Amino acid sequence: MKMNGRDMNERSLSENELDARLESPDQMRVRNLVQSLGDEPVSMAWRSELNEKILSAVVARQRKRRFAWILSPALGLGVAGALAVVLVTKTPEAPRFESHNTAPGIEANLVASFKDSINYTEVTGVGLNADEAINGKSSVASYDSAEVDLGSL
Amino acid sequence: MELVIGAARLSSGKQNDVNELAIVERCRKQDYEAFGKLVDAYQNRVFGFVRRMINNAEEASDITQDVFIRAFQSFHRFDGRCSVRTWLFRIAYNLCVDKVRKINRSPDEVSLQGTADIDETFDVPDVRWQPDQLAIDAEMAEAIDVAVSTMSEKLRSVLLLHDKEDLPYEEIAQMVGVPVGTVKSRLFLARAHLQQHLRNYLQTEVS
Secondary structure: OEEOHHHHHHHOOOHHHHHHHHOOHHHHHHHHHHHOOOOOOOOHHHHHHHHHHHHHHHHHHHHHHHHHHHHHHHHHHHHHHHHHHHHHHOOOOOOOOOOOOOOHHHHHHHHHHHHHHHHHHHHHOOOOOHHHHHHOOOOOOOOOHHHOOHHHO | OOOOOHHHHHHOOHHHHHHHHHHHHHHHOOOHHHHHHHHHHHHHHHHHHHHHHHOOHHHHHHHHHHHHHHHHHOHHHOOOOOOHHHHHHHHHHHHHHHHHHHHHHOOOOOOOOOOEOOOOOEEOOOOOOOHHHOOOOHHHHHHHHHHHHOEOHHHHHHHHHHHHOOOOHHHHHHHHOOOHHHHHHHHHHHHHHHHHHHHHHHHHHHO
16 A cells, blocks of 8 residues: 555545554554664763753852842842932923013113113222212312311311 | 652652652752752653654764753743653754754755655555564664664654654644644654565565
8 A cells, every 4th residue: 555645635534544544553563663662871971961061050040140139239229329310410490480570671770770880880990979970070079178167066 | 769750750650740740849949959860760761862863872962961951941931731751852852853954954964865754655564564573672673763764854753752752642743833633644654664664674684
């Protein structure tokens, strides 16, 4: 009987038919032959090499675990610290208070007055007030001792 | 503690199951000693399977070591839905298939021309052929090994997993990633190939 895999698929043997074929005496004899094959023993050298490899895997795993044990709290602290710094430095600015009652003209007048006083100071120097600078006469310089009524003192 | 897993597991008993479960639990916790017992129980069987799948003793040794190292490293992922034996053979099967495919891709490696595949035609012999009357000596075992090595990886894996390692069809189907019916048809073809090859071998011996 000639048979191949495609034939088997095309003929689509039912599961029962296939089971029956697999249970046939020929097939069972082959099965027994395969079953009776011995296991392949491994050498002592092979086993000790495997032990070394497994031990090194254990050590590597322990080292990794220990490292993780040390690193994870440090990492957590670091992240928390960084987060705190970011929160502190990047706090949103408080909204500016703008008074709706302040008239803009007053501010402008104040600034202009300040600028004038600076200008006067630069032109006339310290000691003269604005009126003196304009009149060109110092109140101190206009003082005449002869005109003083000493008797009234 | 007496070692009652591995080969003894096949005889299956409640006590064996309990002991195996205890060892598995310890292995899950990366217990080196418990895993050593597991290796003792399965190393020869896994090596035998890999050796027959790969046909190269040196590479088979390395792959078998890889099987156990991977098992140890990923034991926490073993969910217990199948036996440890099935799980180990699944790892071994996957590594062997990877290796065989790598060999097939490499042009300098052994050509698989002439190996039996699913498309190959087999002449299924008649019932007068009775190899079980012959003692399985070393020569016969070697002939079987040679015949197995000439099969394709697909037939070989199913034959070894079912007939040699006694895994059920469903687990093999899950492992290989094909329906149960395909596993059965592959098994049938693998046995037929072996039968044919051994008949030729026996005829040669007689002549």
